[in-house]
Structure formats: structure tokens, C-alpha cells
Amino acid sequence: MPSSRADVATEHASRYLQQLCKHWAHKFPVEFNPTHGTIDLTSLGRTVMDADAAALHIVVSTDEAGSLERLESVVADHIKRFAFREELTFDWKPAAT
Numbered sequence: 001m002p003s004s005r006a007d008v009a010t011e012h013a014s015r016y017l018q019q020l021c022k023h024w025a026h027k028f029p030v031e032f033n034p035t036h037g038t039i040d041l042t043s044l045g046r047t048v049m050d051a052d053a054a055a056l057h058i059v060v061s062t063d064e065a066g067s068l069e070r071l072e073s074v075v076a077d078h079i080k081r082f083a084f085r086e087e088l089t090f091d092w093k094p095a096a097t
Contacts, residue, residue: 002068003061003095008079008088013051019082020049020075045071059095 010016014034021032021039029040032049039047045062056079060071076090 001061001063002065003059004068004072004092005057005059005095006072006076006090006092008056008058008090009054010056010083010086010088011053012083012086013054013056016056016079016082017049017051020047020078023078023082041071041074044074047071047075058090061095 017037018032018034021030021037024030024039024041028042031038035051037047037049039049041047044067045060048059048061050057058075060068060075062068062071072090072092076088079090080088
């Protein structure tokens with residue numbers, strides 16, 4: 001299963017994790033707490049996030065390699081909207097399997 005990861009430096013990782021999970025909970029299966037969240041985006045793929053004091057750690061995975069870039073973009077764009085007060089950098093890299 002193709003997957004990639006990004007470690008996004010922010011002091012508000014837990015806030016963004018919870019906002020994204022709550023945002024998508026009405027549409028997709030979601031499980032989360034302040035430091036860990038999982039979102040199953042039905043046909044698009046799966047997003048797993050972990051928050052600590054310095055960063056939001058995100059892993060996205062999909063069944064189709066061609067969909068990975070789209071999933072990265074969808075997740076990053078949503079988080080950037082929540083984080084309008086700060087400039088976040090998403091440097092996606094292949095995730096170790």
C-alpha cells in the first residue's frame with residue numbers, strides 16, 4: 001500500500017489533529033483523542049496523525065499509487081485552513097512500510 005509521511009512543525013498539533021478529525025467525522029469513520037487520530041477516507045485512503053508538543057506527524061496511505069498525491073494535498077489543504085494564523089510546511093516523503 002503506497003504511503004507517505006510529513007512531520008509538520010507546530011505548537012498547535014493537537015488542536016489541528018482534533019479539528020480535522022471532527023471536521024471529517026460526519027462523513028468518514030474517525031477515531032481520535034488529543035494525541036492520535038485515524039481517518040478512513042472511504043475510497044481515497046487512510047490518514048493517521050500523531051501530535052506532540054513540537055509537531056503534527058501525519059501518515060497517509062492509499063490502495064492506488066496515483067491517489068497518494070491527491071490524498072496528501074487534501075489533508076494538507078484542510079489543515080492549512082485550520083492553521084490560517086501560521087505558515088505550515090508539508091514535506092511529504094515516502095513512509096517506511
